[in-house]
Amino acid sequence: MDLSFLANGQFLHLSRFQPDTFAKQVRGTLANKTTIDIIAPGIVEITPATQADKLIVLSCGIHGNETAPIEICSDMLDEIISGSITVQHRVLMIFGNLPAMNTGERFIDENMNRLFSGAHKIGSSPERQRAKLLEDTVGQFFAKAQGNKEKLHYDLHTAIRDSKNDKFVVMPFLDDGRLPSAKQFGFLAACGVDTFLLSSAPTTTFSYFSSHQYKARGFTVELGKVRPFGENDMRSFAAARASLTALVSEPDFAPAARMSELLIYKVNQVINRQHLDFTLHFxxxxxxxxxxxxxxxxxxxxxxxxxxxxxxxxxxxPNARVALGQRALLTVVPTTLETLDV
Ligand SMILES: [Zn+2]
Structure with missing residues (x-):
């Protein structure tokens, strides 16, 4: 099938505004022999002719108003379809909450990034149905990993408020004895991230799901601040975009990290809102x-x-307006990492 109708942002546009276009799966092959499979609106799998050693999930828009990562991924997909990027690894690209992108909101009914690892099972909001589909799709994707192929998931976000540390990463709790990966600190630092937050417990986030369920290296990557579509200063995302492009298109993009230059925090308190009159004192x-x-x-x-x-x-x-029982604030304290995996 000729895939040129997907170029120039049209995959994302059609996914958002004419999702029935992809009610049936679409498959096509590019001139460079890369196969494109559209699994559902906003979900596309890219398979190179000859595969190297990684399976890479890039997700964005799990919160619909976090536009910069959505624009980065859509642009990368355009370059893949046009052939100006040739992927070397299997890539699953996910545009998460399509209806919320259209309303310019974080979500329609509820926060999708609290619905993974089975938390979607009760109820039937649009976010729950989508989280289930994303879980199934990621599971089928990682099932293609054979031997010791590297499984990676970067869930790309932007934050609601300013940050003293503009780009930061939330690292899922490793409850299986694995150590954080030196290689991943190197890659994320190349994306412009200098601050890392080590989680201390299981959660229902997308990145924890991939990390826990499939032993992927999974990360929630906060790339800057929420802005409407078209209002992002793409210069501040240039390093992230270049590094993501190198990750998918080079056999093994592995810049070294200077650990001493990175800020590492661990979670100290998880404060959940229990009452309607919950107040932040700042x-x-x-x-x-x-x-x-x-x-x-x-x-x-x-x-x-x-x-x-x-x-x-x-x-x-901090967010005093979360639903009752949900996290209203995290507190963190500086820490150091004594040992790392490769
Ligand atoms: Zn987010």
Whole structure:
């Protein structure tokens, strides 16, 4: 099948506005023998003629208003379809919440990045149905890994508020004894990330799902701040885009990390909202990774007061308006990593 109708952003456009175009799977082969399989609206698998050693999931738009990663992925797909990028590895590209992109919102009914690892099973919101489809698709994709092929998942986001550290990565809790990967610190640093947050418990995020379920190296990558489509300063994403392009198109793009230049944090407190009148005790424009003195009250609600337990304890992802029972604030403290995997 001639795939030229997908070029110039049309795959994403049709996925968003005419999803029935992809009600049936579409397959085509490019001049460079790369196979393109459209699995569903917003989900495309790219298979090179000869495959190297990685299976790479690139997901974006799990939150519909986080436009910069969506634009980066759509542009990369255009370059793959036009042949200006030749992929060397299997790639699964996912544009997550298509209806929320169209309304310019984070989500329609609920936060999709709390619905993985089976959390979608109760209820039937659009996000739950989509999370189930994404899980199944990622499972089928990683099932193609044979031997010790490298399984990678970069779930690309932008944050709601400013951050003292513009680009940062949330590293899923490794509950299987694996150590963080030196190679991955190198790659993510090349993307412009200098701050890493080590999770301390299982979650229902997309990257934890791939990490836990398929032993992939999975990451939630925060690339900057939320802005509407067309209003992103793409210069601030140039390093990420170039590195992602090198990752898919080079046999083994593996820049070295200078660990001493990276900021590593571990989660200290996970504060969930239990009451309607949950209050954060700092201003709405306080950036992520702002730190506080020990004893500072960070948040409160009836019957509970949450204070910084250490000097230098910093706040990440504060959001007083999350649904009851969901995370309203993370606090983190600096840490170091003694040992790394390759
Ligand atoms: Zn997000």
């Amino acid at each position: 201003a709405d424009d306080v950036p992520n990774f702002t730190d506080f003195k020990q004893g500072t009250v960070l948040a409160s609600e009836p019957g509970a007061q949450y204070v910084a337990q250490y000097d230098g304890e910093a706040i990440v992802f």
